[in-house]
Amino acid sequence: MAMLSIENLEVYYGAINAIKGISFDVEQGEIIALIGANGAGKTTILHTITGLVGAKRGSIMFGGKDLTKTSAHKIVSMGMAHVPEGRRVFAQLTVYENLMLGAYTRKDKAEIAESLETVFKRFPRLEERRTQSAGTLSGGEQQMLAMGRALMSKPSIILMDEPSMGLSPLYVSEIFDIIQEINKSGTTVLLVEQNAKKALSIANRAYVLETGKIVLSGDAKDLMNDDSVKKAYLGE
Amino acid sequence: MMSFVSYLVNGISLGSIYALIALGYTMVYGIAKMLNFAHGDIIMVGGFTVFTAMSTAWCPVWLSVVIGIVVCTVLGVVIEKVAYKPLRSAPPLAVLITAIGVSYLLQNLALLIFGSAAQNFTSIVAGMPPFLTVLDGQAPLFFATAPSGSKAILTISMETFLSIVVSLVIMIALTLFINKTKAGKAMLAVAEDKGAAQLMGINVNGTISLTFAIGSALAAAASVLMCSSYPQISPYTGSMPGIKAFVAAVFGGIGSIPGAMIGGVLLGVIEQLSKAYISSQLSDAIVFLVLIIVLVVRPTGILGKKINEKV
Numbered sequence: 001m002a003m004l005s006i007e008n009l010e011v012y013y014g015a016i017n018a019i020k021g022i023s024f025d026v027e028q029g030e031i032i033a034l035i036g037a038n039g040a041g042k043t044t045i046l047h048t049i050t051g052l053v054g055a056k057r058g059s060i061m062f063g064g065k066d067l068t069k070t071s072a073h074k075i076v077s078m079g080m081a082h083v084p085e086g087r088r089v090f091a092q093l094t095v096y097e098n099l100m101l102g103a104y105t106r107k108d109k110a111e112i113a114e115s116l117e118t119v120f121k122r123f124p125r126l127e128e129r130r131t132q133s134a135g136t137l138s139g140g141e142q143q144m145l146a147m148g149r150a151l152m153s154k155p156s157i158i159l160m161d162e163p164s165m166g167l168s169p170l171y172v173s174e175i176f177d178i179i180q181e182i183n184k185s186g187t188t189v190l191l192v193e194q195n196a197k198k199a200l201s202i203a204n205r206a207y208v209l210e211t212g213k214i215v216l217s218g219d220a221k222d223l224m225n226d227d228s229v230k231k232a233y234l235g236e
Numbered sequence: 237m238m239s240f241v242s243y244l245v246n247g248i249s250l251g252s253i254y255a256l257i258a259l260g261y262t263m264v265y266g267i268a269k270m271l272n273f274a275h276g277d278i279i280m281v282g283g284f285t286v287f288t289a290m291s292t293a294w295c296p297v298w299l300s301v302v303i304g305i306v307v308c309t310v311l312g313v314v315i316e317k318v319a320y321k322p323l324r325s326a327p328p329l330a331v332l333i334t335a336i337g338v339s340y341l342l343q344n345l346a347l348l349i350f351g352s353a354a355q356n357f358t359s360i361v362a363g364m365p366p367f368l369t370v371l372d373g374q375a376p377l378f379f380a381t382a383p384s385g386s387k388a389i390l391t392i393s394m395e396t397f398l399s400i401v402v403s404l405v406i407m408i409a410l411t412l413f414i415n416k417t418k419a420g421k422a423m424l425a426v427a428e429d430k431g432a433a434q435l436m437g438i439n440v441n442g443t444i445s446l447t448f449a450i451g452s453a454l455a456a457a458a459s460v461l462m463c464s465s466y467p468q469i470s471p472y473t474g475s476m477p478g479i480k481a482f483v484a485a486v487f488g489g490i491g492s493i494p495g496a497m498i499g500g501v502l503l504g505v506i507e508q509l510s511k512a513y514i515s516s517q518l519s520d521a522i523v524f525l526v527l528i529i530v531l532v533v534r535p536t537g538i539l540g541k542k543i544n545e546k547v
């Protein structure tokens with residue numbers, strides 16, 4: 001059975017039908033890319049999975065539970081973390097406090113300290129700035145903090161919403177390297193990206209979303225060579 | 237000189253009470269993004285609860301105070317659940333009108349039960365000697381009654397002293413709670429971004445309830461101190477202190493906890509000094525004038541932060 005399985009999901013904002021009945025699976029250990037133009041509904045899907053937005057119909061099965069019927073704050077401890085669009089770090093709090101909030105649902109102090117060490121090893125810059133308030137970090141550093149904060153919950157799957165948004169090319173490459181590293185260390189990744197080229201280059205499989213529907217899906221390599229994908233998302 | 241000290245100490249004492257009330261306004265605003273105009277009436281409910289409990293023969297003072305705090309805490313949480321929670325995503329004006337409605341509801345219930353006449357509240361430290369008495373040309377007396385016939389040039393009552401000490405202790409405890417505990421950190425996170433807080437596994441509804449509980453408990457403490465210092469109680473007891481504390485919260489920067497503390501104390505001092513040296517009728521007008529001047533110079537209040545986010 002798939003680790004995360006979405007069936008006939010429909011989401012509305014008032015009368016606006018943002019997600020029009022989509023189904024997809026994420027298998028353990030995969031990197032799955034979700035690509036699509038602005039307003040296609042990518043963020044809405046991630047928000048519905050982690051309970052920030054309610055679903056009208058359909059199911060989201062994860063860890064034997066339907067997430068559409070689970071309170072948002074109970075989902076993290078089931079092993080799912082979400083790096084939201086626009087990072088949404090707690091600007092008034094320090095880097096350290098942000099990271100500790102990432103471990104909010106965990107109890108074991110020694111294990112938390114271990115995770116903190118792992119995060120600092122992966123993002124040395126965060127350690128240098130641990131007492132700095134998050135609002136004063138650069139955009140790229142905030143992205144690292146948002147990722148580090150998500151990793152602090154020791155997730156088995158991590159959802160990332162446009163982690164490369166607004167970053168310089170050098171940072172973009174760094175972030176994508178890190179996503180691959182996170183995946184190699186055993187965390188499944190569901191990645192939403194505008195940067196389709198980069199996303200497809202690291203993903204196992206991908207889904208293409210257009211105005212709330214999945215219009216294409218398959219192996220990332222095949223999609224990269226697909227003419228319609230090339231034209232619409234790879235700018236070729 | 238001695239009279240100035242006396243006015244100043246009384247101002248700080250009154251201001252500490254304002255600060256306790258202002259903390260409730262500012263915490264609820266910071267976390268639920270709403271102005272809880274019924275907050276002042278919680279003070280009145282606290283006052284009447286303690287008043288009623290103390291007039292029951294078997295109930296000692298300390299237990300009356302505890303009952304008052306428990307009743308207010310529960311009331312604050314229930315009001316949030318029943319009246320405000322269903323409006324979580326409603327426009328701010330609807331929430332504000334609801335809060336005003338709750339305020340009138342509480343006042344009218346009190347009118348129904350206790351009538352409109354003010355009743356005499358017995359100070360919780362009634363019968364105790366003043367905290368400090370200074371007699372002309374003699375060493376100051378602490379916790380002692382001056383010999384009869386002597387003339388004190390400065391007296392600081394037990395109530396005044398108690399208000400300052402209790403408020404100080406509460407403020408220190410609250411600051412430690414918010415900055416050092418997990419629940420406190422969760423409050424700060426919810427205040428900044430509810431959605432992101434949920435993604436951390438924080439129970440946002442629970443955190444909002446906790447905020448209302450703390451704010452209402454502080455209001456109960458304030459009511460006991462206030463009714464002891466100004467020993468009267470009526471259904472309107474909460475209105476003016478409620479408004480002044482709201483002013484204090486805006487003064488200090490709404491949403492800022494140290495701001496509410498500083499704003500409250502400053503407000504009390506300004507009020508007492510203008511009563512003493514300018515005019516007791518004009519003192520409220522002067523308080524509001526100072527608020528307007530502060531807001532013109534610093535629109536976010538003394539400690540209010542400008543929100544600057546990187547996108």
Ligand SMILES: Nc1ncnc2c1ncn2[C@@H]1O[C@H](COP(=O)(O)OP(=O)(O)OP(=O)(O)O)[C@@H](O)[C@H]1O
Pocket residue numbers: 013016018036037038039040041042043044045085194
């Ligand atoms: N809170 C909301 N209220 C009403 N409509 C919304 C809301 N959030 C999103 N929408 C609408 O839902 C649709 C999907 O939005 P969504 O944010 O999921 O797109 P996206 O694929 O993430 O786009 P982008 O790449 O620009 O981030 C859009 O048409 C958007 O206008």
Ligand SMILES: [Mg+2]
Pocket residue numbers: 042043044085161
């Ligand atoms: Mg989006």
